[in-house]
Amino acid sequence: MLYDLIALILIGSSTWVYWDASGKGIGKQPSKKHFFNLSAGGWGASVLLVWVIALPAYLLKREGLITEAEANPISVKYRGIKAVVLALTGPVLMILIAFEP
Structure with missing residues (x-):
């Protein structure tokens, strides 16, 4: 039950981040060279894989x-x-x- 809830939160938040970023035109800027210069898909995948770091980073960097x-x-x-x-x-x-075995 808890595992399902965690999975739902991970999947839902990563999909929302992708949808939000792609809808707002956020993407990798060729002229920028910094750690947070990710495509919308990169943000979504990052949230899926390292949720505890990537979601707060996206939310903090979102306005910029x-x-x-x-x-x-x-x-x-x-x-x-x-x-x-x-x-x-x-x-x-x-x-x-x-x-996984």
Whole structure:
């Protein structure tokens, strides 16, 4: 039960971060060279894999990322399909971890 709740939180928050970042035009800026210069998919995957670090980092950096995106927005093709793929990747990872020998 607790495992399912944790998995739901991880998958839901990573999908939300991807959807929020891609919708606001947040993406990897070619001219920027810093640690938080990630694509929308990079943010979503980071939250899925290292939730405890990446979600707070995204939430803290979000306003600055939106400001950067307003000047240089990154458009994402097939946004809905990518969100579904990210949402389905989470359960697959959880199953692999749960049944690891």
